[in-house]
Amino acid sequence: xxxxxxxxxxxxxxxxxxxxxxxxxxxxxxxxxxxxxxxxxxxxxxxxxxxxxxxxxxxxxxxxxxxxxxx
Amino acid sequence: xxxxxxxxxxxxxxxxxxxxxxxxxxxxxxxxxxxxxxxxxxxxxxxxxxxxxxxxxxxxxxxxxxxxxxxxxxxxxxxxxxxxxxxxxxxxxxxxxxxxxxxxxxxxxxxxxxxxxxxxxxxxxxxxxxxxxxxxxxxxxxxxxxxxxxxxxxxxxxxxxxxxxxxxxxxxxxxxxxxxxxxxxxxxxxxxxxxxxxxxxxxxxxxxxxxxxxxxxxxxxxxxxxxxxxxxxxxxxxxxxxxxxxxxxxxxxxxxxxxxxxxxxxxxxxxxxxxxxxxxxxxxxxxxxxxxxxxxxxxxxxxxxxxxxxxxxxxxxxxxxxxxxxxxxxxxxxxxxxxxxxxxxxxxxxxxxxxxxxxxxxxxxxxxxxxxxxxxxxxxxxxxxxxxxxxxxxxxxxxxxxxxxxxxxxxxxxxxxxxxxxx
Numbered sequence: 405x406x407x408x409x410x411x412x413x414x415x416x417x418x419x420x421x422x423x424x425x426x427x428x429x430x431x432x433x434x435x436x437x438x439x440x441x442x443x444x445x446x447x448x449x450x451x452x453x454x455x456x457x458x459x460x461x462x463x464x465x466x467x468x469x470x471x472x473x474x475x
Numbered sequence: 476x477x478x479x480x481x482x483x484x485x486x487x488x489x490x491x492x493x494x495x496x497x498x499x500x501x502x503x504x505x506x507x508x509x510x511x512x513x514x515x516x517x518x519x520x521x522x523x524x525x526x527x528x529x530x531x532x533x534x535x536x537x538x539x540x541x542x543x544x545x546x547x548x549x550x551x552x553x554x555x556x557x558x559x560x561x562x563x564x565x566x567x568x569x570x571x572x573x574x575x576x577x578x579x580x581x582x583x584x585x586x587x588x589x590x591x592x593x594x595x596x597x598x599x600x601x602x603x604x605x606x607x608x609x610x611x612x613x614x615x616x617x618x619x620x621x622x623x624x625x626x627x628x629x630x631x632x633x634x635x636x637x638x639x640x641x642x643x644x645x646x647x648x649x650x651x652x653x654x655x656x657x658x659x660x661x662x663x664x665x666x667x668x669x670x671x672x673x674x675x676x677x678x679x680x681x682x683x684x685x686x687x688x689x690x691x692x693x694x695x696x697x698x699x700x701x702x703x704x705x706x707x708x709x710x711x712x713x714x715x716x717x718x719x720x721x722x723x724x725x726x727x728x729x730x731x732x733x734x735x736x737x738x739x740x741x742x743x744x745x746x747x748x749x750x751x752x753x754x755x756x757x758x759x760x761x762x763x764x765x766x767x768x769x770x771x772x773x774x775x776x777x778x779x780x781x782x783x784x785x786x787x788x789x790x791x792x793x794x795x796x797x798x799x800x801x802x803x804x805x806x807x808x809x810x811x812x813x814x815x816x817x818x819x820x821x822x823x824x825x826x827x828x829x830x831x832x833x834x835x836x837x838x839x840x841x842x843x844x845x846x847x848x849x850x851x852x853x854x855x856x857x858x859x860x861x862x863x864x865x866x867x868x869x870x871x872x873x874x875x876x877x878x879x880x881x882x883x884x885x886x887x888x889x890x891x892x893x894x895x896x897x898x
Binding site: 421423427435438 | 855
């Protein structure tokens with residue numbers, strides 16, 4: 405099975421459009437027309453982007469970015 | 476086509492509308508005890524507020540003052556965040572703490588929407604502005620901003636000592652916001668007066684304040700008329716044409732939003748650029764490292780924003796309540812210090828140090844919750860470009876006279892005199 409062990413998601417209830425996720429991990433996150441963060445593609449994080457993903461999580465002022473570690 | 480006559484009213488002579496609120500006694504002078512008598516307008520606070528905040532966080536984390544008709548100052552990150560998120564109990568009806576409380580009926584719109592707005596109006600007013608301030612849209616301003624920064628540095632040629640606040644930092648956001656609003660670029664010096672009137676003249680007699688505020692709105696109205704005559708692709712025309720709930724905006728909402736963009740866009744970035752240069756001038760190790768490693772600048776910049784966050788907001792308590800150990804009364808002010816939150820050791824390791832390679836930096840310089848600074852992407856672009864150009868052109872610089880550095884008073888804090896030796 406070809407699925408990544410790590411995924412990112414944004415909680416739209418918490419996101420306020422600070423943009424730290426798309427600043428720090430532009431390969432994983434982008435913005436919508438109002439500047440709110442959105443996950444590009446399906447959120448699967450390739451191993452080489454894992455560090456960026458963790459930085460995006462840890463730098464979100466609203467705690468809106470989540471990392472899901474699957475088994 | 477119908478003529479747009481929304482803006483053809485006479486402005487009230489003495490700003491009658493503003494007089495319906497509540498005035499409190501103006502109290503100035505040295506602070507007796509910061510826990511019970513704080514004032515962010517006293518020189519001790521302007522010069523260096525951080526030891527005061529650190530002390531309060533230890534011994535009285537929600538400080539009180541009877542000045543301004545009564546106000547509270549929380550210094551812990553958790554308390555600042557809780558207030559920023561709690562729009563049910565804390566109103567943004569006035570976000571500049573002063574001796575005048577605007578009438579309660581001003582909520583939920585407030586005088587300068589959306590920063591002064593509460594839900595539910597807030598969300599709709601904010602939606603109007605957000606698309607104009609996304610990272611992608613403000614990136615269009617970057618080439619002109621960079622060229623302008625270079626032209627400012629060019630103008631310093633031949634001088635050994637320059638005032639980086641006066642000759643460099645202040646001009647950058649003035650030019651950018653004038654371009655975005657479609658105001659004449661040569662009006663910059665006037666903007667500076669408006670900013671000082673609104674943000675620093677807090678303890679002036681109320682009639683003086685009203686007079687100064689009406690000067691700003693007269694200017695904005697003249698710009699509106701100029702844009703009605705000659706519509707163009709800028710934020711002023713955008714706001715004139717914008718619709719909310721199926722109709723064009725109330726004229727006070729148009730000029731209020733323009734005032735917000737003008738005032739909030741200038742002092743803040745000016746302060747952030749100046750404080751960053753001040754830090755680098757007195758910290759040669761950090762300066763040399765950034766010159767050698769320009770790729771570190773985005774990370775370092777976030778640290779400057781954390782450690783020298785320029786912006787403090789205000790809230791008004793809606794109802795009497797017991798809150799986190801203190802008895803708040805309706806209409807008490809809250810001085811919502813994001814700078815204090817950003818230096819809380821419970822939230823940040825080495826909170827009192829500037830660590831330019833700090834990778835995890837969940838700071839609150841642009842606020843938290845629904846009022847996140849709408850111009851944060853613009854501010855970050857301005858700060859990054861201003862520092863990139865300065866470090867590229869003037870890699871060696873020091874404080875000419877540390878004692879000559881002066882800082883603004885009030886809720887927006889940054890250097891206003893910053894003599895640097897560049898020769």
